[in-house]
Amino acid sequence: MQELLGRISRLDPSSSLGLRVIACFDELIVGNVNTRALLAAAAALAGCTAGFRQVDGRRAMRVTPKGQIDETAAPPQRDDLVVRAGEDLIVWLERAETPGANDAIILERLALSIRIRHGRGPRGLDDRRHLGVLTDRVSSPEDRLDAAGSLGLVASRSYRVVAAPLFAVWEARPAGPEDVIATRFGPIHAVVVPEHHEPFRASPCGLGVAVPASDLDRSFRSALVALRLCDPPREPLVAADAYGGLIDLLAEVDEAQHAYADTLSVVVEHSWALETVAALVTTQTVREAARMLNIHHSTLQARCDTLKANLGYDPLHGFGRTRLGTAFLLHRLNRSNVLDMPAPGST
Amino acid sequence: MHDGTRTDVPRPGFDAELRAGLAVVGGMFPPTITPDLIDFMRISYASPPMAEVFDERRIDVTEVSFPGYQGADLGAAVLRPCDAEGARPTVLYAHSGGLMFGDKFSGVDLVLDWVTRLGVTLVTVDYRLAPEFGDPFAREDMYAALEWVAARAKDLGVRRDRILVAGASAGGGLAAGLALAARDRGGPRLCGQVLDYPMLDDRLLTASTTQFDGVGVWDRISNQTGWQALLGDRCGGDEVSPYAAPARARDLGGLPPAFIDVGAAEIFRDEAIDYANRIWQAGGDAELHVWSGAFHACDIFAPHTSVGRAMIRTRNDWVEKVLAD
Numbered sequence: 001m002q003e004l005l006g007r008i009s010r011l012d013p014s015s016s017l018g019l020r021v022i023a024c025f026d027e028l029i030v031g032n033v034n035t036r037a038l039l040a041a042a043a044a045l046a047g048c049t050a051g052f053r054q055v056d057g058r059r060a061m062r063v064t065p066k067g068q069i070d071e072t073a074a075p076p077q078r079d080d081l082v083v084r085a086g087e088d089l090i091v092w093l094e095r096a097e098t099p100g101a102n103d104a105i106i107l108e109r110l111a112l113s114i115r116i117r118h119g120r121g122p123r124g125l126d127d128r129r130h131l132g133v134l135t136d137r138v139s140s141p142e143d144r145l146d147a148a149g150s151l152g153l154v155a156s157r158s159y160r161v162v163a164a165p166l167f168a169v170w171e172a173r174p175a176g177p178e179d180v181i182a183t184r185f186g187p188i189h190a191v192v193v194p195e196h197h198e199p200f201r202a203s204p205c206g207l208g209v210a211v212p213a214s215d216l217d218r219s220f221r222s223a224l225v226a227l228r229l230c231d232p233p234r235e236p237l238v239a240a241d242a243y244g245g246l247i248d249l250l251a252e253v254d255e256a257q258h259a260y261a262d263t264l265s266v267v268v269e270h271s272w273a274l275e276t277v278a279a280l281v282t283t284q285t286v287r288e289a290a291r292m293l294n295i296h297h298s299t300l301q302a303r304c305d306t307l308k309a310n311l312g313y314d315p316l317h318g319f320g321r322t323r324l325g326t327a328f329l330l331h332r333l334n335r336s337n338v339l340d341m342p343a344p345g346s347t
Numbered sequence: 348m349h350d351g352t353r354t355d356v357p358r359p360g361f362d363a364e365l366r367a368g369l370a371v372v373g374g375m376f377p378p379t380i381t382p383d384l385i386d387f388m389r390i391s392y393a394s395p396p397m398a399e400v401f402d403e404r405r406i407d408v409t410e411v412s413f414p415g416y417q418g419a420d421l422g423a424a425v426l427r428p429c430d431a432e433g434a435r436p437t438v439l440y441a442h443s444g445g446l447m448f449g450d451k452f453s454g455v456d457l458v459l460d461w462v463t464r465l466g467v468t469l470v471t472v473d474y475r476l477a478p479e480f481g482d483p484f485a486r487e488d489m490y491a492a493l494e495w496v497a498a499r500a501k502d503l504g505v506r507r508d509r510i511l512v513a514g515a516s517a518g519g520g521l522a523a524g525l526a527l528a529a530r531d532r533g534g535p536r537l538c539g540q541v542l543d544y545p546m547l548d549d550r551l552l553t554a555s556t557t558q559f560d561g562v563g564v565w566d567r568i569s570n571q572t573g574w575q576a577l578l579g580d581r582c583g584g585d586e587v588s589p590y591a592a593p594a595r596a597r598d599l600g601g602l603p604p605a606f607i608d609v610g611a612a613e614i615f616r617d618e619a620i621d622y623a624n625r626i627w628q629a630g631g632d633a634e635l636h637v638w639s640g641a642f643h644a645c646d647i648f649a650p651h652t653s654v655g656r657a658m659i660r661t662r663n664d665w666v667e668k669v670l671a672d
Contacts, residue, residue, distance in 0.1 A: 001368065001371050067650065
C-alpha cells in the first residue's frame with residue numbers, strides 16, 4: 001500500500017495522503033479488527049515493519065508490510081518513530097532510513113486504533129476523536145461540551161461545521177479542528193470554524209448553520225444536507241443558511257434513511273420540468289421566472305397548469321409554493337451524486 | 348456503520364480490513380472505468396520499477412522477444428531463481444488490467460513465491476492490449492507465447508511435461524482460453540490452470556455482475572468497457588470465440604486441473620463459480636475458493652490483510668501440489 005500511496009501522489013500531487021491514512025484507520029476502527037490487522041495496515045502503509053508492546057512486556061507483536069509476523073531480531077528502537085498509545089502501550093515503525101512523509105500520521109492513527117482495540121477507549125486521549133463526539137447526534141450535550149472544550153472551542157460562541165468529501169478541491173483551507181467522520185455517505189472531512197470565518201473556497205462543500213458548541217451535531221447534519229445539494233461546477237459550495245429552518249427538516253428526513261416519496265417524480269418526464277421548478281422556487285413572480293427561463297410568460301403559465309394537474313396542487317399559491325420548494329430540494333437530495341468519487345484525473 | 352455508498356441492491360459487504368484498503372486503492376483504481384479513463388489507467392496501473400524486488404529475492408530476469416500473433420515481435424520476461432539449473436517446472440503468466448492496461452509485471456509480486464520457493468521458471472508476456480488491438484490479438488499472442496515456450500523449452504529451462512498457465516482477472520480469462528485452445532488444437536500439454544478471479548464472460552448476465560455498481564474494484568461498467576474494447580460490436584453477440592470469453596465454451600471436458608479463486612463481493616463471483624461447476628459436470632478437476640468479503644483482486648491491492656494472505660497462501664499451496672519437484 002505504501003507503493004499505492006506513492007502512485008496516488010504521483011498521479012495527483014495535491015491529494016492529501018494523510019486523509020487517506022485517516023480514512024483507512026477509521027474503517028479499521030469501525031470494523032473492530034484485531035491487533036495484527038492494525039499493525040499490518042500500518043506496516044503496509046509505511047513499507048516497513050510495525051510493532052506494538054505493552055510496557056510491562058507481557059505482549060508484543062511485530063508485523064511486516066506483507067502482514068506476516070516478523071520473526072527477525074528487532075532493530076534498536078528509534079525515538080522519532082515511537083508513539084505512546086496510552087499509559088501502558090507503545091507502537092513503533094522499524095525504518096532504517098529517514099522517516100517517511102506519512103510516518104507521523106500512520107503512527108498517530110495506529111496508536112489510537114490499538115488503544116481502542118485494547119479497551120483503553122478513545123476518550124480523553126486523542127483530540128482528533130473529539131470531533132466525532134462533537135458531531136454525533138447520540139452523544140449528550142454535556143459530552144459535546146467536554147469535547148468542544150478539549151478542542152479549544154468556547155461554549156459561549158457560535159461555530160459552523162464545514163463538510164466535504166475527501167476528494168474535494170480546496171482553495172484556501174479554513175482553520176479549525178478537523179477530522180474524518182464516518183457517515184452513511186462515506187467518510188466526510190469535517191472542519192469546525194467560527195460563525196464568522198475567513199473566506200475559503202472548496203468544491204464540493206457544505207457549510208452548516210451557526211450554532212453553540214453544544215449543538216454542533218446539528219450544524220454537521222445541516223452541512224451534510226448542504227453538501228449533498230451541491231452541483232459543481234455550477235454550485236460548488238452550498239451554505240445551509242440559504243435554506244433557513246427548512247434545512248433542519250431536510251436533515252431529519254435525510255437521517256430517517258427510509259426512501260421518502262419524491263413527489264417531483266410525476267413531473268420529471270417533462271424535459272422542461274426541473275429547470276422550470278428551479279426558476280419558480282428562486283423567483284417571486286411568474287414573469288420573473290419566465291425571464292430567467294427566457295420563455296414567454298404564457299408558455300410558463302401553460303407549464304404551471306401542467307404542473308398543477310400532475311402534482312395535485314397549485315404550485316403558485318399559498319402552501320403550494322412551499323410544497324414545491326420542499327419537493328424540489330428533496331428531489332435534489334434524492335438524486336445527489338456529488339459524493340460519488342469523481343474519476344481520478346477529471347478534476 | 349456504513350459501507351461508503353448508498354444502494355438499493357442487496358450485496359455482501361466488504362471485509363473490514365479490505366474496506367480500509369479501499370480507502371487507499373480508490374485513489375488510483377476507481378470502481379467505475381469508462382473508455383475515457385483508459386489513458387489514466389495505463390499510467391496508474393503501470394507496474395512500478397521491479398529491479399530492486401527481483402534483486403532482493405535473488406530472481407534472475409531475462410527480457411526476451413518472441414513471435415506473437417501474425418509473427419509480430421513481442422516482449423516477455425523469463426524469471427528464474429538465480430541458482431536455477433536445467434529444466435524447471437514452468438508457468439506461463441498472463442497479467443491483469445482489464446485487457447486494456449497493465450504490463451507483464453503488473454501484479455507479478457504475487458507469483459514470485461513460485462519462483463523463489465518452488466524454483467519455477469516463470470514467463471510473463473506483454474500481450475497486445477485493446478482497444479488498439481481487439482480480439483484475437485491478446486489471446487493469440489498468449490497462444491503464440493505458449494507454443495514458443497514449448498518449442499524453446501531447452502534454451503529457456505522449461506520442463507515440457509510440467510507447464511502451467513496462470514493469470515489474474517483479464518489474465519485469468521486469457522489463461523482459461525489458453526487451456527481451451529491447447530486442448531482443441533492439440534497444443535502443448537498443460538499440467539494445470541490457475542484462474543484468479545477470472546474475466547470469463549462478455550455477456551454480463553450474472554446476478555453478481557449487477558451487484559457492485561460504483562463500489563470496490565472493477566464494476567459492471569468497467570467490465571463492459573473492457574469487453575467492448577476487446578470485442579467491439581461482437582460483444583455479447585453470437586460470434587464471440589470461447590478462447591476470448593471462456594464461459595462461452597460448450598465443452599469444459601478434457602481440461603487440465605483448474606484452480607479458481609474469486610471474491611464473494613465482486614462481479615466475477617457467479618461466472619467463476621459456474622465455470623468450476625461446469626468443469627465438474629464434465630468430469631474434470633477444479634478447486635474453487637470463494638472468499639468472503641473480498642473485492643476484485645484484493646490480494647493484489649491489499650496482500651497484507653488476513654483475506655489477502657489466505658488467498659495467496661491457498662493458491663501457493665495448490666501450485667506447489669501440481670508443480671513442485
